[in-house]
Amino acid sequence: MPLIAIKDITVAYGAPLRPVLGAVGAGINLDIHQGDFICLLGQTGCGKSTMLRLVLGSERPATGRVLIDGVEHQRPDRTRGYVPQKYSLFPDRTVLDNITFGPLVSEFNLATRWTPGYFQRRREVREQAMGYIRRIGLRESDAGKYPDQLSGGMQQRVAIAQALIMQPRILLMDEAFSALDPGTRREMQQLIKQLWADTGITVLFVTHNMQEAAFLASRVVVLAKKDPDSGSQVALDVAPPARLGDSTAMEFHARLEATCSGMRDAEEMAA
Ligand SMILES: Nc1ncnc2c1ncn2[C@@H]1O[C@H](COP(=O)(O)OP(=O)(O)O)[C@@H](O)[C@H]1O
Ligand SMILES: [Mg+2]
Incomplete structure (x- = not known):
């Protein structure tokens, strides 16, 4: 059984309703497995x-269902951790208190x-939090600092620790890295990839940066729209090439680019 099963979902907003995800008779299906x-x-x-909010459970689809381990969840809970683009820290709490x-x-x-x-x-939770502080690459002396004493990259590290300490199965x-400068972003990409490899956590990561995704x-x-009036569909679902920079990787990027800029272009390219 997939860890996350997105089953025939559609989402539409506004009056008159404008489809955002899927369409009547053509809902989105996606299976996500443990460790993906x-x-x-x-x-x-x-x-x-x-799509992320549907999996988080803060929003429900118009039709269809999102199942976590076969069960529909009506609201966010500890199984899913969430890290937004802009740091979400409490400004009046220290790093340690933000993480604990x-x-x-919840307890x-x-x-x-x-x-x-x-x-x-x-006491136990504080000890755990110190473990996460080290793990995300902050110093123990940062524990007592307030968010405004930290750089954007450090604040995002704390936001990741905040999510991880709940031991979610899904992150x-x-x-989450879009607001960071390129150097910090690269560091954070390496950090999250290492955390993923070490813990086997399942990650669903939204980006519009193709290099980051690869x-x-x-x-x-x-996700892409077939035409401007319909909701998005899954236009491509592929494993990236093992090596970046060779000819397979270049083909992969060309395909990604074509798909991201509209499915019709991609179909023309394939023909
Ligand atoms: N709560 C909402 N009410 C009305 N429209 C919304 C709402 N949330 C998102 N939208 C619209 O749905 C579309 C998809 O939004 P979103 O999921 O934020 O896209 P993305 O993250 O890919 O940029 C956008 O056109 C956005 O304006
Ligand atoms: Mg968005």
Whole structure:
């Protein structure tokens, strides 16, 4: 059974309804397996973020279903971690408190907070958080800093640690590196690829950068519209070439580029 099964989904917004994903009688189907690193590519507005929100469970499709391990989830929960494009840190909390916030808030309520059990657990979670701080490439001395004392890249590292400490089976990242300068972005790509290789976590990573997708993904999925009035479909679902830079890789990039810029162009190229 796939870890994530996207079954015949359509999404449409507005009045009159404008299809964004899929179309009546032609919903989107996609199976994502444990350990996949999926990069979701496509032009701005093609529905990448919408697709991510469907898997997160913060939004429901108009028709069709999204199953995680065979079960439909109505809202976000600990099985899925989410990292948005722009750092989502609490500005008035330290790095350590930002990372420990999720576990403590999900495990304790107003009645159980400040009990001996809470302090015991808080010690454990803080220790775990220090482990993640090292793992994401921050120094222990950064634990006490506030977000505005960190660079954009460091803030994104903290956002990743915030997601990872919940030990999600699925990590959802929406253009999470787009706001970073090229050098930092490269470092973050290497970090997330290493984390993926070390943990076997399943990643669904939205980007509109083809190089980023080819470097990170075990599967590149392109969303594109057949015509301007219809919702997007899966236009391409392929493994990137093992080596970057050779002739196979160049063909792959040409194909990606053609698909991203519209399915009709791709069909013309294939003919
Ligand atoms: N909540 C919403 N209400 C109305 N329109 C929306 C909503 N969310 C997204 N859209 C529209 O749906 C389309 C796809 O959006 P989105 O998933 O954000 O695309 P992408 O992430 O690929 O750029 C866009 O045209 C956007 O304006
Ligand atoms: Mg988006």
